[in-house]
Amino acid sequence: MVIYETTQKQKSKHVQKSSQNSLSHGQKVKINTIPVVKSSKQRDQNLELKPGLYIIATPIGNASDITLRALETLKLVDIIVCEDTRVTSKLLSIHGISKPLMIYHEHNANRAGPKVIERLIRGEIVALVSDAGTPLISDPGFNLIQSCINKNIHITHLPGACSIINALILAGLPTDKFLFVGFPPNKTGKRKTLISNYKFIQASLVFLENPKRLTKTLKDLYEILGDRSASIGRELTKKYEEVQRGQLKELSNIYNQKKLPKGEITIVISPPATSKKTPSKEIEQLIKTTLECLSFRETVNAVVEATGESKKNIYKIALKFINKKT
Numbered sequence: 001m002v003i004y005e006t007t008q009k010q011k012s013k014h015v016q017k018s019s020q021n022s023l024s025h026g027q028k029v030k031i032n033t034i035p036v037v038k039s040s041k042q043r044d045q046n047l048e049l050k051p052g053l054y055i056i057a058t059p060i061g062n063a064s065d066i067t068l069r070a071l072e073t074l075k076l077v078d079i080i081v082c083e084d085t086r087v088t089s090k091l092l093s094i095h096g097i098s099k100p101l102m103i104y105h106e107h108n109a110n111r112a113g114p115k116v117i118e119r120l121i122r123g124e125i126v127a128l129v130s131d132a133g134t135p136l137i138s139d140p141g142f143n144l145i146q147s148c149i150n151k152n153i154h155i156t157h158l159p160g161a162c163s164i165i166n167a168l169i170l171a172g173l174p175t176d177k178f179l180f181v182g183f184p185p186n187k188t189g190k191r192k193t194l195i196s197n198y199k200f201i202q203a204s205l206v207f208l209e210n211p212k213r214l215t216k217t218l219k220d221l222y223e224i225l226g227d228r229s230a231s232i233g234r235e236l237t238k239k240y241e242e243v244q245r246g247q248l249k250e251l252s253n254i255y256n257q258k259k260l261p262k263g264e265i266t267i268v269i270s271p272p273a274t275s276k277k278t279p280s281k282e283i284e285q286l287i288k289t290t291l292e293c294l295s296f297r298e299t300v301n302a303v304v305e306a307t308g309e310s311k312k313n314i315y316k317i318a319l320k321f322i323n324k325k326t
Contacts, residue, residue, distance in 0.1 A: 049076050051123040052154025053116075055141070057134040060161045060264070061238035063094045070158050071095055077127040081116055083139070087131045104128070106140045113144050120153045132264075134162045138182050138208055163236055164206050167266035170243045171231035174271060177203040184209065184217055191217065195224045197289055200278055200306040207267040214265055218252040221269065229270040235263035278307040287318050296322060 054073055059065040074080065074097050081104045082088035088101060104112045120126055130139040148155045164180050179201055184191045198205055209217050214232075221230075227249045234242045240263070244251060248269070255261065286306065290299045296318060303314050 049073065049125050050154055051120070051125055052156065053120060053144075053148050054125065054127045055135050055145075055155065055157040056127050056129050057158060057160030057162065058088075058091060058129050058132060060132045060163045060166065060236060063091060065161045065237060066091070066095070067158065067160050070160060071097070073158060074099065074127055076125065078124040079119065080127045080129060081112075082129050083131045088129060099127075104140065104144070109140055109143060113147065116144060117147050117151065117153070120148065121151065132161075132163075134160065137162060137164060137180070161237070163208070163233075163264060163266050166236045167231065167233035167243075167268050168204065168206060170233055170236070171204070171268035172245060173204050173229060173231060173268055175204065177271075178206055178268075179203045180206045182208055184213075184220075186213065188216065188220065192220050192224060193289070195220055197286070199225055199282070200272060200286060200303075202271050202306065202308070204271055205267075205269040207269075209265045209267055211261045211263065211265055214261060215252070215256050217267070218248065218255060221267075222248040222252050225269065225272070228272070231268045233266040233268070234261055236266065238263070278309065283307055283309060283314070284317060287314065288321055291318065291321055 054077060056070050056073060057067075058070070074092070074095075077099060079100045079102055080088060080092075081102045083103070083105045085101045085103060092098065102112065102116070104116065116126060128135050128141060128144070130136075130141075133139075135141045136145065145155060147153075168175055168178055179198065181194070181198060184194055184207060207217070207221075225248065227247045230246065230248050230251055232244045232251060232255075234240075234244075236243075244254065246254070283303065287299060287303055290302055294302060300311065300314050300318050303309070303318070304311050307314075
């Protein structure tokens with residue numbers, strides 16, 4: 001559930017309280033305001049939008065995190081395509097925007113997608129937003145973008161909030177190379193298999209998780225990846241933002257004893273230690289599972305990157321699996 005926060009009421013109460021305190025001592029009250037370069041009306045007039053699809057990032061919790069460009073664009077589009085009209089309506093209401101809304105999510109994409117494309121072909125200006133954060137990142141929209149590209153429809157992205165980037169920055173872990181894994185499977189067996197596939201990747205790993213499954217996932221991560229440094233971000237950008245840092249085993253114990261956490265959870269895990277040589281059995285298992293979803297060449301390159309082993313050695317092992325199939 002997405003909860004947008006606005007501090008306007010709190011600011012008003014604070015100003016009123018400070019005014020009363022200052023006036024009681026016979027002092028004048030000076031309220032600092034942010035200078036406005038242009039009115040919203042002037043900005044809207046200067047902003048010209050060509051027909052097409054505008055992919056717009058929305059706040060992940062704090063309504064103030066939306067960009068000025070995003071607000072100006074949302075005021076000018078013909079229709080806003082969103083996951084949940086209730087969530088998007090709330091955000092628009094906070095910023096005084098009223099526009100027609102159209103639902104588009106993973107369950108109706110096959111029906112709603114062609115309707116969006118029809119509007120775009122007619123020359124409409126369409127905005128695509130998700131419930132929170134950057135569209136397409138663990139959210140629907142990939143097929144819609146592909147359709148636009150195939151039909152030469154203009155598309156552009158208005159960058160903004162993203163929980164993955166927020167969590168990565170606050171984690172205090174390597175950021176030069178990272179891999180976004182998304183939500184692990186619900187079932188334990190499939191979850192462990194997924195984690196095993198990323199065991200030797202030389203990059204920080206970023207997972208999203210449901211609070212109800214957090215303790216189980218942390219236990220599996222520790223068992224398979226070892227006791228790596230990790231960070232758990234919760235309710236990022238919101239009032240009760242929390243970032244818990246430590247080793248996987250320590251974090252697993254902490255959350256196992258805590259009450260069920262609330263809010264969106266983002267897990268960041270440090271890369272594996274590079275000094276250890278990857279066991280041959282684990283290399284073979286990694287090659288086997290990778291070959292199921294990648295081509296031979298892609299598998300060799302991916303395993304070399306993940307393990308640091310020589311390309312010649314990985315090529316020979318991978319070739320054995322190919323020969324067995326034939």
